[in-house]
Amino acid sequence: MTAPKSDLPQGTLDLLILKVVALGSIHGYAIAQRLEQVSRGVVRVPEGSLYPALHRLENRGLLAADWKETETGREAKFYRLTGKGRKQLETEAASWQRLIDAVALILGMADGGAR
Amino acid sequence: MNWWQRLWRRNKMEEQLEKELRFHLDEHVNQLIAEGHAPDLAQRSARLALGGPEQVKEKCRDARGTRWLEDLLQDFRYALRTLRRRPGFAAVAILTLALGSAATTVMFTVINGVLLKPLAYPEADRLVTLHGKTESMVSSGASPTLSFRTIKAPAALWDP
Numbered sequence: 001m002t003a004p005k006s007d008l009p010q011g012t013l014d015l016l017i018l019k020v021v022a023l024g025s026i027h028g029y030a031i032a033q034r035l036e037q038v039s040r041g042v043v044r045v046p047e048g049s050l051y052p053a054l055h056r057l058e059n060r061g062l063l064a065a066d067w068k069e070t071e072t073g074r075e076a077k078f079y080r081l082t083g084k085g086r087k088q089l090e091t092e093a094a095s096w097q098r099l100i101d102a103v104a105l106i107l108g109m110a111d112g113g114a115r
Numbered sequence: 116m117n118w119w120q121r122l123w124r125r126n127k128m129e130e131q132l133e134k135e136l137r138f139h140l141d142e143h144v145n146q147l148i149a150e151g152h153a154p155d156l157a158q159r160s161a162r163l164a165l166g167g168p169e170q171v172k173e174k175c176r177d178a179r180g181t182r183w184l185e186d187l188l189q190d191f192r193y194a195l196r197t198l199r200r201r202p203g204f205a206a207v208a209i210l211t212l213a214l215g216s217a218a219t220t221v222m223f224t225v226i227n228g229v230l231l232k233p234l235a236y237p238e239a240d241r242l243v244t245l246h247g248k249t250e251s252m253v254s255s256g257a258s259p260t261l262s263f264r265t266i267k268a269p270a271a272l273w274d275p
Binding site for chain 1: 131134135136138139141142143164165166167170171174175177178179
C-alpha cells in the first residue's frame with residue numbers, strides 16, 4: 001500500500017483518459033477512480049490536471065459531454081468518445097506501443113549482447 | 116446581442132465548471148467517509164487531492180480556450196471605466212481617431228478617383244497626349260504647332 005507511486009509520463013494522461021472514456025460514458029470522478037484502480041495504485045493520477053485535460057479534449061472535439069443523473073440521483077457531467085476521439089486513441093495507442101517496444105528492446109540489449 | 120450571448124454562455128460555463136468540480140469533491144468525500152474517515156478529515160484530504168479549486172478552474176478555462184475572450188471583455192470594461200473617469204482625455208482621443216480616419220478616407224478617395232480608377236473611355240490605357248515642339252516654344256495638348264498631317268499619321272506611331 002505504501003509502494004511509491006510514479007508520476008505519469010508527460011502526455012500520457014490524455015491517452016489514458018481517452019482509453020477509459022472509450023469503455024463507456026463516464027464522469028470525471030469515476031475516470032480518476034478507474035485510472036487509479038486499473039493501474040493498481042501504481043500511477044498517481046493528478047486530479048488537478050484531470051479536469052483541465054478533460055476540458056482540453058472536449059474542446060478539441062475528441063470528447064463530448066452531457067449532463068446526466070448518476071445512480072445517486074445527482075447531476076454529473078458524463079464524457080463520451082467522439083469518432084475523432086476514437087481515431088486519436090488508436091493512433092496514440094499504436095505510437096505508445098511502438099515506443100514501449102523500442103525501449104524494451106534497448107533495455108534488453110545487455111542480456112542478449114550485440115549479437 | 117452577440118456580446119450578451121457570449122457573456123451569458125460564459126456564466127453558464129462557469130456554473131457548470133463549478134458544479135462539475137463540486138460533484139467530484141462531494142463524491143470523493145463520500146467515499147472517504149464510507150471508508151471510515153472522519154467527515155472533516157475526509158473533506159480536507161479530498162480538497163488536497165484535487166488542488167486549489169481556483170487554480171484548477173483557471174487551468175480548465177485555459178484548456179477551453181475562452182480565456183482570451185474573458186480577458187478581452189475585462190480589458191474592454193476597464194477601458195470604458197477609465198475613459199468615463201477622464202472625459203477630457205477621452206474627447207481628445209476620440210477626436211484624434213476621428214481626424215485620423217477622416218484624413219485617411221479623404222486621401223484614399225482622392226487617390227482612388229484620380230490615380231487608381233481607369234478613365235471612362237474604352238481602352239483608356241491607350242490614350243496619348245501629344246506635345247508639339249519648335250525651336251522657340253514647347254506646348255502641349257491640341258497644339259497649333261502640330262500639323263494636321265502629323266496627327267493624321269498612322270495610329271501605330273502613337274501607340275506607346
